[in-house]
Amino acid sequence: xxxxxxxxxxxxxxxxxxxxxxxxxxxxxxxxxxxxxxxxxxxxxxxxxxxxxxxxxxxxxxxxxxxxxxxxxxxxxxxxxxxxxxxxxxxxxxxxxxxxxxxxxxxxxxxxxxxxxxxxxxxxxxxxxxxxxxxxxxxxxxxxxxxxxxxxxxxxxxxxxxxxxxxxxxxxxxxxxxxxxxxxxxxxxxxxxxxxxxxxxxxxxxxxxxxxxxxxxxxxxxxxxxxxxxxxxxxxxxxxxxxxxxxxxxxxxxxxxxxxxxxxxxxx
Amino acid sequence: xxxxxxxxxxxxxxxxxxxxxxxxxxxxxxxxxxxxxxxxxxxxxxxxxxxxxxxxxxxxxxxxxxxxxxxxxxxxxxxxxxxxxxxxxxxxxxxxxxxxxxxxxxxxxxxxxxxxxxxxxxxxxxxxxxxxxxxxxxxxxxxxxxxxxxxxxxxxxxxxxxxxxxxxxxxxxxxxxxxxxxxxxxxxxxxxxxxxxxxxxxxxxxxxxxxxxxxxxxxxxxxxxxxxxxxxxxxxxxxxxxxxxxxxxxxxxxxxxxxxxxxxxxxxxxxxxxxxxxxxxxxxxxxxx
Numbered sequence: 419x420x421x422x423x424x425x426x427x428x429x430x431x432x433x434x435x436x437x438x439x440x441x442x443x444x445x446x447x448x449x450x451x452x453x454x455x456x457x458x459x460x461x462x463x464x465x466x467x468x469x470x471x472x473x474x475x476x477x478x479x480x481x482x483x484x485x486x487x488x489x490x491x492x493x494x495x496x497x498x499x500x501x502x503x504x505x506x507x508x509x510x511x512x513x514x515x516x517x518x519x520x521x522x523x524x525x526x527x528x529x530x531x532x533x534x535x536x537x538x539x540x541x542x543x544x545x546x547x548x549x550x551x552x553x554x555x556x557x558x559x560x561x562x563x564x565x566x567x568x569x570x571x572x573x574x575x576x577x578x579x580x581x582x583x584x585x586x587x588x589x590x591x592x593x594x595x596x597x598x599x600x601x602x603x604x605x606x607x608x609x610x611x612x613x614x615x616x617x618x619x620x621x622x623x624x625x626x627x628x629x630x631x632x633x634x635x636x637x638x639x640x641x642x643x644x645x646x647x648x649x650x651x652x653x654x655x656x657x658x659x660x661x662x663x664x665x666x667x668x669x670x671x672x673x674x675x676x677x678x679x680x681x682x683x684x685x686x
Numbered sequence: 687x688x689x690x691x692x693x694x695x696x697x698x699x700x701x702x703x704x705x706x707x708x709x710x711x712x713x714x715x716x717x718x719x720x721x722x723x724x725x726x727x728x729x730x731x732x733x734x735x736x737x738x739x740x741x742x743x744x745x746x747x748x749x750x751x752x753x754x755x756x757x758x759x760x761x762x763x764x765x766x767x768x769x770x771x772x773x774x775x776x777x778x779x780x781x782x783x784x785x786x787x788x789x790x791x792x793x794x795x796x797x798x799x800x801x802x803x804x805x806x807x808x809x810x811x812x813x814x815x816x817x818x819x820x821x822x823x824x825x826x827x828x829x830x831x832x833x834x835x836x837x838x839x840x841x842x843x844x845x846x847x848x849x850x851x852x853x854x855x856x857x858x859x860x861x862x863x864x865x866x867x868x869x870x871x872x873x874x875x876x877x878x879x880x881x882x883x884x885x886x887x888x889x890x891x892x893x894x895x896x897x898x899x900x901x902x903x904x905x906x907x908x909x910x911x912x913x914x915x916x917x918x919x920x921x922x923x924x925x926x927x928x929x930x931x932x933x934x935x936x937x938x939x940x941x942x943x944x945x946x947x948x949x950x951x952x953x954x955x956x957x958x959x960x961x962x963x964x965x966x967x968x969x970x971x972x973x974x975x
Contacts, residue, residue, distance in 0.1 A: 510867065
């Protein structure tokens with residue numbers, strides 16, 4: 419990934435590929451031999467009952483799970499064709515290329531503008547001296563906020579603390595602040611579960627508008643949301659990936675009995 | 687059907703009794719502060735004057751002012767702060783933001799808590815041994831201030847660490863997830879939001895340092911030295927020791943003099959504390975969450 423600003427000559431078909439992924443929290447095994455392919459540019463949902471390992475899988479993909487210290491992983495995870503556990507991998511670059519959105523919106527205690535620019539100022543295009551001019555920064559803020567459909571609401575109060583926004587707007591801002599460093603993959607951990615129905619609809623609409631440009635992986639508890647807002651769906655149970663197929667197929671004719679039982683609400 | 691029972695009446699009496707008990711204890715706590723201040727103002731007030739603050743003591747310390755002691759205390763506190771703030775704040779940042787949760791960290795925390803409990807006279811003897819004799823600073827402002835710094839370090843560390851940990855964890859996680867390093871996170875998000883608490887802790891420490899007597903007695907404070915120190919290697923007078931001296935060591939001191947000295951010392955501390963409260967209010971308004 420020498421120059422991430424230009425599209426790569428042949429974008430790999432799969433943005434994320436895991437092979438034989440096992441993960442332990444201390445003695446507890448949370449993931450069992452997960453082989454998971456996420457196609458580039460699509461919205462993929464990750465569903466399953468609480469404790470099935472879907473958040474763990476999500477958090478392995480930008481290696482944030484390692485921060486806990488007592489985590490052990492075997493197997494491989496390739497993102498855009500590159501092994502993220504490789505010897506030459508800089509963790510901070512992994513986190514830059516793979517943005518993450520949390521269940522509770524977590525804007526930083528800064529102004530709206532500084533939230534959007536935080537990542538950019540952190541990475542500075544990988545060059546110690548490069549410092550974008552005010553005009554460039556203003557342009558990036560506008561683009562990012564337009565992309566998340568927030569610009570018209572906040573353009574006159576970019577200097578206000580981000581915390582004064584509504585939860586829905588905060589969540590959109592949390593997505594917007596990932597964009598200036600041009601990530602390829604966006605991981606979302608139940609991005610709508612703290613929002614009201616209108617906010618949920620708005621954020622789902624936003625996610626839908628981002629597909630194609632970004633590979634999006636969403637963990638969700640909400641079957642209806644998985645059905646509405648994803649193109650592919652993967653079902654996990656007890657740390658194993660049970661079934662992964664087109665969303666339309668999964669909800670109409672699931673292959674696996676446990677998938678069928680879960681999406682019909684018999685457990686979970 | 688809603689009439690009180692005998693049990694209700696009994697519980698009500700206990701309730702009232704407890705309220706009076708707790709209120710009484712609180713008043714008991716406030717009472718000494720009020721009495722001390724009242725007595726000091728009443729007895730020491732007449733001694734106060736501009737000349738009292740700006741002139742040297744004369745007549746075997748029975749007349750004149752307290753200028754060298756006042757300046758000496760300010761010098762001692764300043765040098766102590768210069769030594770303790772960088773070390774204390776840096777150590778607190780390490781313990782709060784970098785240190786893994788293991789036995790070594792817990793041991794360090796335990797050591798800090800115990801260091802805070804060491805009596806000041808022990809610090810004084812340590813300062814005498816280490817700074818005055820071993821490092822050869824002699825009895826000097828430097829030796830006395832370093833002793834004070836060591837004594838106040840644990841409190842600076844603990845108050846700073848608490849301010850840092852009051853910054854909500856999700857802010858850090860958000861930064862790390864965007865690929866910020868720990869230091870970028872600390873510099874841009876954690877410290878700006880913890881600074882009011884850190885400064886408050888430091889200022890409260892100043893007020894305590896100003897009043898300490900034992901640690902400076904052997905290490906740098908002079909009995910009588912009616913001129914200002916020229917460098918940190920000189921001895922100096924200090925308000926706290928001066929108060930001890932005029933109250934117990936010098937004959938024929940007018941009654942108002944020691945009260946006047948005490949009033950100045952307490953006045954310094956109160957001004958410091960008010961400043962810390964004001965600062966905290968100003969900085970809190972700038973918080974963004």
